[in-house]
Amino acid sequence: MKVDVHVTVNGRPTIWQVEDGERLLDTLRKNGHTEVKEGCGGGECGACTVALNGEIICSCCAFTQQVEGADIVTAAWVAEHNPALIDSLVNHNAVQCGFCTPGVVVAADNLLKKCTCNRHKLGTKEIKDNMEGNICRCTGYIKIIEAIAAAAEEERHEV
Amino acid sequence: MAFLRPQSREELLNAIHEHPGYIMVAGATDVWPKIRRGAIKDADFIDLTAMPRLEPYCDAQGALHLPGSITAGRIAAGGDKMCKKWPLLVEGARHVGSPQIRNRATIAGNICTASPCADMTTGLTPYNPEVKLSSLAGSRQLPLREFLTGPGRTARAADEWLEEVILPLPPEGVFSKFCKTGRRNALIIAVASMALNILIKKGKIEHIALAFGSVAPTVLRAQKVEEFLLGKELSAAIIEEAAAIAYNEVKPINDQRATAEYRRQVCRDFLAAALEEAAQ
Ligand SMILES: Cc1cc2nc3c(=O)[nH]c(=O)nc-3n(C[C@H](O)[C@H](O)[C@H](O)COP(=O)(O)OP(=O)(O)OC[C@H]3O[C@@H](n4cnc5c(N)ncnc54)[C@H](O)[C@@H]3O)c2cc1C
Ligand code: FES
Numbered sequence: 001m002k003v004d005v006h007v008t009v010n011g012r013p014t015i016w017q018v019e020d021g022e023r024l025l026d027t028l029r030k031n032g033h034t035e036v037k038e039g040c041g042g043g044e045c046g047a048c049t050v051a052l053n054g055e056i057i058c059s060c061c062a063f064t065q066q067v068e069g070a071d072i073v074t075a076a077w078v079a080e081h082n083p084a085l086i087d088s089l090v091n092h093n094a095v096q097c098g099f100c101t102p103g104v105v106v107a108a109d110n111l112l113k114k115c116t117c118n119r120h121k122l123g124t125k126e127i128k129d130n131m132e133g134n135i136c137r138c139t140g141y142i143k144i145i146e147a148i149a150a151a152a153e154e155e156r157h158e159v
Numbered sequence: 160m161a162f163l164r165p166q167s168r169e170e171l172l173n174a175i176h177e178h179p180g181y182i183m184v185a186g187a188t189d190v191w192p193k194i195r196r197g198a199i200k201d202a203d204f205i206d207l208t209a210m211p212r213l214e215p216y217c218d219a220q221g222a223l224h225l226p227g228s229i230t231a232g233r234i235a236a237g238g239d240k241m242c243k244k245w246p247l248l249v250e251g252a253r254h255v256g257s258p259q260i261r262n263r264a265t266i267a268g269n270i271c272t273a274s275p276c277a278d279m280t281t282g283l284t285p286y287n288p289e290v291k292l293s294s295l296a297g298s299r300q301l302p303l304r305e306f307l308t309g310p311g312r313t314a315r316a317a318d319e320w321l322e323e324v325i326l327p328l329p330p331e332g333v334f335s336k337f338c339k340t341g342r343r344n345a346l347i348i349a350v351a352s353m354a355l356n357i358l359i360k361k362g363k364i365e366h367i368a369l370a371f372g373s374v375a376p377t378v379l380r381a382q383k384v385e386e387f388l389l390g391k392e393l394s395a396a397i398i399e400e401a402a403a404i405a406y407n408e409v410k411p412i413n414d415q416r417a418t419a420e421y422r423r424q425v426c427r428d429f430l431a432a433a434l435e436e437a438a439q
């Protein structure tokens with residue numbers, strides 16, 4: 001049986017028609033949000049990361065019906081609204097094959113938002129802790145961490 | 160397939176009464192990997208996430224009541240009081256998976272999965288917590304120790320919902336230590352973990368509660384170590400003996416993550432280091 005699920009995705013109110021028990025990751029991809037990637041499918045790699053009501057989650061570990069009424073942000077939204085973060089990742093060579101990047105971008109944007117709220121300097125340890133759920137097979141992480149730190153510094157000077 | 164979303168406690172209790180075979184789902188961080196592995200097939204679900212979000216509170220005796228639906232992320236962020244009075248609970252929650260997982264993983268899911276390596280369960284155990292189970296027939300309270308009956312097995316009846324976890328106030332001045340080791344924090348299973356509460360008064364051990372994770376069929380309460388240490392004074396010799404008892408009391412297995420022998424050694428060393436710290 002098909003059911004309606006009401007969500008706001010990347011700022012746009014949407015009604016999804018889904019099968020009972022459908023996975024959020026599949027619904028997103030079926031509805032054109034192919035920037036959300038499936039890596040492990042088991043909650044471990046973070047490629048499928050989206051922000052749900054301001055908190056990052058793995059969309060491979062959620063039922064679509066569970067997000068009724070929620071606000072969802074994917075990497076596409078971040079690309080549009082936080083170009084400084086994207087530029088920083090590119091400039092630091094923090095993107096190689098790019099498969100992990102949509103997840104990294106959502107998790108990093110979420111972290112930066114939390115920091116601008118309390119305006120503290122973002123330390124390496126804090127970045128690492130927050131990016132713990134995002135596996136990258138290519139970059140060795142250092143470039144990703146440096147890119148996020150640089151983006152945070154830039155933001156701090158702007159506000 | 161059915162996917163029910165009860166909106167209130169009453170609707171939920173009715174739903175599990177009518178459909179005791181349906182699987183309850185909260186954060187789904189255990190349920191989805193199981194679906195994927197084929198361990199859950201052709202199932203119907205009762206979703207707990209449409210219910211009102213409840214907040215933790217302390218009762219007149221000072222005991223902490225946690226709603227089953229509270230996430231590891233919420234606990235890990237702690238409040239002052241939670242961090243001060245029940246630090247092992249907060250530490251246990253901080254060790255669950257990654258931020259993505261913690262934002263979904265509930266304490267009831269962690270307990271009901273009944274995995275020997277469940278970190279929140281390990282952190283809770285030294286507080287002698289009780290779980291409140293509710294069904295249409297009413298509620299009952301059970302010590303967590305009796306609730307966990309084996310790997311993946313609990314004393315929950317099919318129509319019971321884990322509504323609350325209740326943590327008594329630990330004795331004033333207790334020293335707490337949580338340790339965990341594994342290949343990668345964000346991976347599901349630890350090599351071994353330990354949660355210790357110890358109170359030393361006038362040199363003597365007045366209270367001790369010790370739990371180990373990942374080294375027995377359930378989270379293990381190390382009663383032999385506790386019995387040995389209670390009333391003793393901590394010295395280098397006593398610490399060594401206690402650590403040796405721990406080495407023998409844990410019942411680990413070999414798996415792809417570590418050998419049983421390595422797990423025993425980790426438990427022994429965790430305990431020795433924590434007791435040395437407590438003695439200072
Ligand atoms: C990548 C990854 C890493 C992980 N790392 C860790 C880790 O480091 N440490 C750790 O301890 N765990 C870890 N886990 C396991 C999992 O996240 C936790 O056990 C979590 O607490 C489960 O909660 P949930 O709400 O997601 O449970 P769900 O998956 O929703 O449910 C789990 C089980 O509990 C039952 N259940 C849930 N709520 C209730 C209730 N109120 N009453 C009765 N039954 C109920 C369900 O029926 C189901 O059988 C990890 C999981 C993943 C995917
Ligand atoms: S695909 Fe979801 S965490 Fe890997």
Ligand code: FES
Pocket residue numbers: 094095096097098099100101135136137138139
């Ligand atoms: S860039 Fe290839 S996985 Fe991260």
